[in-house]
Amino acid sequence: MKTELYIIGGFLGSGKTTLLLQLLEKEKQAGRKAAVLMNEAGSLSVDSALLGDDTAVRDMLNGCICCTIKDEIEVELLTLYKEHRPDVIYIETTGAAHPMEVLDACTSPVIAMQLDVKGIITLVDCARWMERNRLPIAHRKLMEDQARWSDVTALTKTDLVSSEALTQVKEEIWSLNEKVILQEMVFGKVDVDIMFGGGSRSEGGHHVHHHLHVRTFAYEFTNHVPRAEFIKWVGSLPDSVLRMKGFVKFEDSGERPELFQYAYGVPFFQPHPLKRPAVVVLIGDELDTEQLLKGLERLDGKIF
Numbered sequence: 001m002k003t004e005l006y007i008i009g010g011f012l013g014s015g016k017t018t019l020l021l022q023l024l025e026k027e028k029q030a031g032r033k034a035a036v037l038m039n040e041a042g043s044l045s046v047d048s049a050l051l052g053d054d055t056a057v058r059d060m061l062n063g064c065i066c067c068t069i070k071d072e073i074e075v076e077l078l079t080l081y082k083e084h085r086p087d088v089i090y091i092e093t094t095g096a097a098h099p100m101e102v103l104d105a106c107t108s109p110v111i112a113m114q115l116d117v118k119g120i121i122t123l124v125d126c127a128r129w130m131e132r133n134r135l136p137i138a139h140r141k142l143m144e145d146q147a148r149w150s151d152v153t154a155l156t157k158t159d160l161v162s163s164e165a166l167t168q169v170k171e172e173i174w175s176l177n178e179k180v181i182l183q184e185m186v187f188g189k190v191d192v193d194i195m196f197g198g199g200s201r202s203e204g205g206h207h208v209h210h211h212l213h214v215r216t217f218a219y220e221f222t223n224h225v226p227r228a229e230f231i232k233w234v235g236s237l238p239d240s241v242l243r244m245k246g247f248v249k250f251e252d253s254g255e256r257p258e259l260f261q262y263a264y265g266v267p268f269f270q271p272h273p274l275k276r277p278a279v280v281v282l283i284g285d286e287l288d289t290e291q292l293l294k295g296l297e298r299l300d301g302k303i304f
């Protein structure tokens with residue numbers, strides 16, 4: 001069984017920990033084992049102290065998982081997975097995190113086959129959203145990007161705004177992200193079934209989920225791959241593939257897989273010193289997963 005992964009993001013003070021505590025309580029009631037990866041910008045984790053003893057928690061301090069300590073996330077996720085085999089991992093990001101960067105960091109090929117990346121939950125503090133034009137432009141843009149790239153947006157602190165303001169917030173968020181599931185929430189109280197009814201972001205297997213636009217797709221090669229064919233395949237990928245990364249064993253490079261990176265149409269290969277699983281991960285908008293699977297299986301010598 002794969003471990004489900006949810007990313008909880010949202011601007012500073014938007015209510016992430018408040019929601020997380022509610023979600024953990026629900027998981028406990030459902031008899032599921034939950035783990036948390038908590039990212040805080042400071043050197044001391046205040047929020048993880050609130051979580052109680054029955055949840056496995058790992059702190060990532062002194063940096064943001066979407067930039068300065070991005071590489072640590074795969075180690076932290078692997079450690080949580082290996083030590084606890086949780087049913088679900090929640091990642092609480094710092095308020096400064098960009099959701100797509102966090103998604104990128106969480107989809108390391110080293111752990112991709114073990115995780116089912118369910119989605120991004122973004123919290124939007126309604127009062128703050130209404131006043132976002134007073135923020136510096138970079139902060140406002142981040143707040144809007146957080147709403148734009150989420151699967152579920154929980155509108156928090158609805159008790160502090162008028163119903164007209166709430167309607168305006170909803171309309172503005174829908175105009176940025178028409179596929180989002182919007183949920184109103186007061187002090188973390190939310191209908192979890194509606195919230196999580198939207199499908200799954202990761203497709204390490206062979207089934208297609210609807211609703212979500214940005215998805216991840218992981219594939220593990222069984223065989224060595226012909227390099228020229230692989231490069232040709234990469235060149236033929238549609239623009240909907242935003243990012244790809246992984247380790248590939250080529251027919252001309254022996255047993256050590258090469259690190260492969262692809263972003264904005266440019267592939268990059270590098271020999272890798274360590275033993276790594278031959279897994280590639282794709283991130284994209286409306287990925288045609290059947291087509292991708294066919295292409296990868298052909299490269300893997302499984303179909304002709």
Ligand SMILES: Nc1nc2c(ncn2[C@@H]2O[C@H](COP(=O)(O)OP(=O)(O)OP(=O)(O)O)[C@@H](O)[C@H]2O)c(=O)[nH]1
Nearest residue numbers: 011012013014015016017018095156157185186187
């Ligand atoms: N009025 C009101 N306050 C809320 C609500 N949800 C959370 N809060 C309060 O907002 C404050 C921040 O909540 P947190 O859950 O710590 O927010 P956070 O996003 O984890 O904060 P950071 O980790 O600092 O970014 C706390 O004092 C909460 O009690 C709500 O729905 N209404």
